[in-house]
Each structure stands twice: as C-alpha cells, then as structure tokens.
Amino acid sequence: MPYFDAASAAPLHPVAHQALLASLDEGWADPARLYREGRRARLLLDAAREAAAEAVGCRADELVFTPSGTHAVHTAIAGVLAARRRVGRRLVRSAVEHSSVLHSADAHVAGGGSAQEVPVSSYGAVDVADFVRAVETEGTALACLQSANHEVGTLQPVEEVAHACREAGVPLLVDAAQSLGWGEVRGPWSVLTASAHKWGGPAGVGLLAVRKGVRFAAPGAADEREAGRSPGFVNLPAVVAAAASLRAVRAEADAEAARLRALVERIRAGVREGVPDVEVVGDPVRRLPHVVTFSCLYVDGESLLHALDAEGFSVSSGSSCTSSTLTPSHVLRAMGVLSEGNVRVSLPRGAAEEDVERFLRVLPEAVAGVRGALGAPGEASGGGAAGPGSLVVDALGRRCPIPVIELAKVIGDVPVGGTVTVLADDAAARLDIPAWCGMRGQEYVGETARGRYVVRRTQ
C-alpha cells in the first residue's frame, strides 16, 4: 500500500529502528546521574549530539535536542526575540513558512511585537531583494526563512539571504525540517531547526542549533538540561535513533534524491498528460527531490483524497475542505494558485516506480469521478453568445469547488464582454475564481465587495 505523504511523517528508517531498540535497554537512565547507568546514558547523549551536529554543520555545543521540530521553532523564535528585545521587536518571515513559525509570530504580535510577511512568487519562493529589504528595516530582531517549502517543495534562496542577514546584523532562523535529511543548509545562518520524524527518525525529537555569538534567552520556565534551552527529561532512545538515522539517510541521500527526482518528473509530466484542467504548482527546478503538488479544477479535495485512499494511495492536500479551518493552505494562498482539488505527493525513501506508475493510472479516473459527482462542466465551456449581458450566480453557503463550477457553467451564457458575478462565502473562492480565470483566459475583474467576485467573458 503506497504511502506518499513523507513530508508529513515517514515510517521509521531501519537504522532508527535498530538504534531505538538498542538504546531502550542502554539509555533509559538520567544522563545527569553519577552511577554507571547514568554515565552510559551520558555517553550515548554526547555521541548523538556529535553526530547530529556534524550533519547540521555546527559545533556540538551549539546544538540541543527538543521534543519536536515545533518545539525547536517555538523556542528558537521566542529565544532570539527575547534576547534582542532592545534592538527591536520586528520579525520578518516569508509568507509560506511552516505553521509553527506562523504561530510563533502570532504569539509575538499578541505580545506587542510586529511581524512582516514577505510575499512569494507563484512558484512559492521569496525574492532575495524583497526579503533583504524587509530585513534591513530598522528594528528587525529576527528573520525566518525555511530551507524548502513543505507543501510545494520549492527551495528558498537561503544561502544568499543568510549572507545578506549577516551583513545586516540580523540573525536568520532557517527551518530546515523538510531538507535536512537531504543535505546541509549552506550559508552563515544563525539558528537552525529540524524534525527527526521527517527524515525517518522517530517522533519526539527536534533539533535546535544556535550558533555561538547569537544572543538567545530561552523563553518561559527553564531547567539545567540541554544548555537551558529545552527543559524536561531527555528522550534519549529517540535522540540516539534520530542521530543514527540522520547519518544513515545522509549516506544514501544523493543517490536516492536522483532516483526520486526522476519519479517526481514523471509525476509532473504524467499528471499533466492524464488529467485535464490541472495546475502543477511549485518551482520545476529549484525544489526538493521528493515533493510534487498539483491542483485539479472542479474537484473537491476531500473527495479526491478519499478516492485515492480507496485505491490505496495516501497523499495530503492543502484544499480548504481537508483542513479543520475550512480555508485553503496559506502556502497556496500566498502563491496565488488554484487551491481546489489540491494534492501533495511526497515520496518516501525507497518509493517504488511501479507504485508511481499505478498512481498515474488511477488518478485520472479518480479526478473524473469526483468531477462527475459534482456535475462539473467539460473543458470547453464557452459557446455561442446568448442571454443577458450580465448574470449573478448565488453560491453562498456552497463549498469549494461548487462556486467555480457554477461560474464555469454559466460563463457561456453571457456574450463576450459580459460579466458573471459570483456570490460566495467560501474562502477558497478568493483564490480559485482568479485561478480559473487565468486557466480559462477570462478576465478577473475583482472582488467588488466582500464575497462578490466579478468575471468578464473575453473569449
């Protein structure tokens, strides 16, 4: 049963499994104790820290283990902001950071700080000049830029940004959760975070590296463990397994990246060939080797996920109907791309070519099935002019992708030059109606009042 959601969590790497089992027996004691079980635990902890630091590219005394990547990010952001409070209270971040960065920024703003969001291109990358301009603004205490985007796989220009941040004297936090298993983050970053269960390590382990010289004040209640930066009893068996598996996946990384990159190319091409009205999103070149994301017009993401699950494929989605908040993912919104029928395929290490081929065989029918059930119009929806010069479609209370489907159904009923006004309160419409216009070559006039979208027929 092919699992294609490695960017959420990966099954345990065999090396992690083995290391975890061994250290359940050897590493359960408190490494702060003086007796032999404690000394043994201390040796394991020190060795794990050395190994992880080498993979990160920092000194062992710059790296601490946290209970998760999320904890690493929360601590990193709060820790730098608290220590640099006198410099200023501005945080700069890209629009497509992981939710843990967004939540930290929200907490900072709630506490009286400010946060500037730097927009991204339709590929999902920040522009270096834009980012640096934001960083150079007076009072910036911290800049946050992920190494690679978790939803669309686009790599960020982290190395150039890191150099510019150093010039500007502003520390840069790099969230390397998606990329660390594939290689070191280059450039003079100040703080780096990562999460072991993304590279095949166990849950329960994050990494937080803070370069010497970066001011840092751990937030909240602290204790003496992990340099005062990560309180609580260290989860040593998991830490040992995390470090061992990081070293193992790194040893295989180049070969496996090349292999997965070819499979992702195959998916990018195969999806376009097999599915009409599909938008493959993310940078086609500067991207992670294992992630590919696409959105299907007139498709409800949740139904598509269920259809693929029934065929044995586990994938995720940034569509609004698959989120608890009923809004499309902030990444797709920031990129301004179609959000309906969104699918992220993230291949685990060892993903089989035949599973990818079967996915490409199954997908078109799954999409067609969802479209059929929703009564989606065919590809060619234009046609002779006809009725009145303007029409109003009332899609209030209807969920994505219905507002777009209703729009598509009637666009042929107004003459070229005429308009269709769609009333919709589903947040996805704000993204998907303009995206539909782009795909169909119609003119998006704008949202003339909240939830009132006007489209002009141009062909």
Place this chain on the structure above:
Amino acid sequence: MPYFDAASAAPLHPVAHQALLASLDEGWADPARLYREGRRARLLLDAAREAAAEAVGCRADELVFTPSGTHAVHTAIAGVLAARRRVGRRLVRSAVEHSSVLHSADAHVAGGGSAQEVPVSSYGAVDVADFVRAVETEGTALACLQSANHEVGTLQPVEEVAHACREAGVPLLVDAAQSLGWGEVRGPWSVLTASAHKWGGPAGVGLLAVRKGVRFAAPGAADEREAGRSPGFVNLPAVVAAAASLRAVRAEADAEAARLRALVERIRAGVREGVPDVEVVGDPVRRLPHVVTFSCLYVDGESLLHALDAEGFSVSSGSSCTSSTLTPSHVLRAMGVLSEGNVRVSLPRGAAEEDVERFLRVLPEAVAGVRGALGAPGEASGGGAAGPGSLVVDALGRRCPIPVIELAKVIGDVPVGGTVTVLADDAAARLDIPAWCGMRGQEYVGETARGRYVVRRTQ
C-alpha cells in the same frame, strides 16, 4: 547490578516495551490525516487517551499528552496563571515541590507575579491549615501541591487540601509524578500532571489533565494538536506505550507496593542498625512504598555515591557536592534535616530482597571508608574540659562535610558552656551544623553573621 534510583527514571516495563514496538509499526503517521495510516494512528491515540484518563480519574477530553512531565508542569502553571490573571497573580506552593514547579514559579515572579512558599515539617509534609491559609489569601490564582515528595517519599495531604481549595475557589495543581503509578490521586483537584518514565513508561510522555470548568490559556505559541495545550507532532508510539504500561503497573500496584514497603522498612531499620550517626528522613508512615532517604554525618555524598556505585548500587543524593549548584537539595533544606552524606534509595518494581540485604551489608563499610578518608571523629567526641572558653574554626573554602567534621573535632576542647565558632562558606553548613547539634545534643546558638556559625557545648 541493582539499580535503586527508580524515582529518577525506571527501566522500561515489559508491557511498555511491547506496546512501543508494536506502535512503531502501526503508529508513525500523522493522526490528523484522512488516509488509512492516519486513521489507524488516530485510533491508537484515542485508545491511549481513554486508558490514561481512566487511570488518572478524569474524562478523556480533559487529558492531553505532553513531551515530558516537566512540560506538563510548565504548561499547567503558565496556563492557569494566564487564564486567572484578573483574579490575581499569587501562586502558592509547598517548599518541597519538584524543580519544574519552582522554575515555573520563578518565571512567574520574573514576569511580575508573586509566589508564596508554604513551609513543611521535618518530615517534609505541609500542614493543611497553613497551606489553606495561604490559599485563602486575596489574589491567589493557583495552588500547587505534589502528591508525594520525590526525594524523601513523604505523602502530602492532597485530598484535604483539594477540598479546601475548592471551597476557596482556587484551582489546585497536583504534581503526581511520583505517585500516579501507585494509584489515583483522590480529591477534587483541578489540574494534574505526571510523567510516564517514572512508572516504567518511555521517556517523552507527560500527562496534563485539566478538569472541565478550570480556566486555562495555553502559554506561548500553540497549535491545533492536543486541544491546543501541547504543540508539536504527537509522539504516538511512546504515548501508546505510556498508557499501556500505566494500566499494567496499576494492576500490579497493590501487591508490589506491599512488597516494596516491607523492603523499605527493612532498609529504614537496617541503616539505623548498621551505620552510626545516621538520620533517616521523611515520614515513616505516610509515604511512597518505594522511597527511603537517609543522611550520614561526616560523609561527603559524592564519595559515598562512588563507593556504592563501585559495589554495583545506583542511588542518588540530595547532598550539595552531588549537585551542579553546590547547594543541598531544597527539599532537605526545607525540612531542616542533615544534608551531608545523603542517599535516596528508590526501589524499582521487582527489586530483589537479596539486593536490599546486600546493600545493607555493603553500606556500613562504604560509609566508614568515606569517614576514614575524611578523618572524621568517632562517635564520642566529648571529654574532659580543657583549653579556652571559646574557639574559632576556619573552614572557609572547605566543602561539606569538612566544616562539621572540624567542629566535631574541637568541641571537646572547650569546656561545657564554652562556644565554637565555625566560619564556613559552603551552603550545606547552614543545614548541617544545626543538624549536628541536634544529633549531638549541643546548642546551636545561630548564624551570627553570614557564614559565621556559633555552637555552645552543653554536655
């Protein structure tokens, strides 16, 4: 090789081991996902929560999993204090709470709040009336009382205090880290915390139960997991193992408690028989079944730990020389008992009687060896009157137990009614000189200036 430090960490219970292995394969996916691996993970998480909540004695929707007992305590205290800020900013705690409570209280005070410490008896228990009086003081937002002390095993009057707190309308947090494996905490507590690796579960899991109706605002950056109270990817295999082992240790608890209680009785008696000048501390009756603590006059705790380690016994100590801060444990200080040569024995489940007997055979020689190396005086140090009416002992810069040893060596040199003044800058002297006077029947006059201790010979 007998490990007698179960109150720090226990080796994994066989049920935990088995559950952990099984859920490494079954529970690695994100329980928030819709596909089958995610649904399976969700089922495991829900079942673990049900089981843990039943053992705690709360509803499943009142309980969340945290990355450690420390995280549970930090979140609990910050969460209640933030939500009750309008009521007041006073925190009340016993003097012998776990360091995680102390650190949280420190952070609260650093943020402008206040904290009142309620003293304990020489057995280490709070007086109910004292505690309730502190709780009833205007502006009290939260009271914290452990179920049982982690260093000396004394049980606290939690049930009576919980009823009084409910009367007073002040939420009570019970840190149940040491006792939850032995049984439910009785009484109408508001918030409860615990730590799985104390009962034979894996590291990486704490419990945080917040009763319905208790105002709570999770501190710092949050996410949607665990009811918004514990951010980060849930460490599901560990959570499953924690819940399974809690159920398993509870099933064995009564029988094992009776067995360990008898072994602890044997240690309490055997230590007194075998070791001269020893003080067994903690409540002899109202106590945990597996913890016993004693302090040995004229003994340096670190040397004793090493001597016992060389004989194969792993125990811990609250002596100053075994702590990174070079101060005796705050628990021993609050109890006002001897801190030098302190040993905590905490028996793991299944501890063997023959190991306990061997410990009692080995201990007297280990203590005698340390005393000999330090040149400690014999038991009868009195003697004929002699020299001047007062003497000064300069023990500045000398570590515990040297100041007390020097005092003991010269007390016979002054006549009855004469005084010995000890100059000492080791923090342990503040505890150990009065304790020595109590054990020797001499009069402790007081600390007449910082680090200047006066003792009057009375016999």
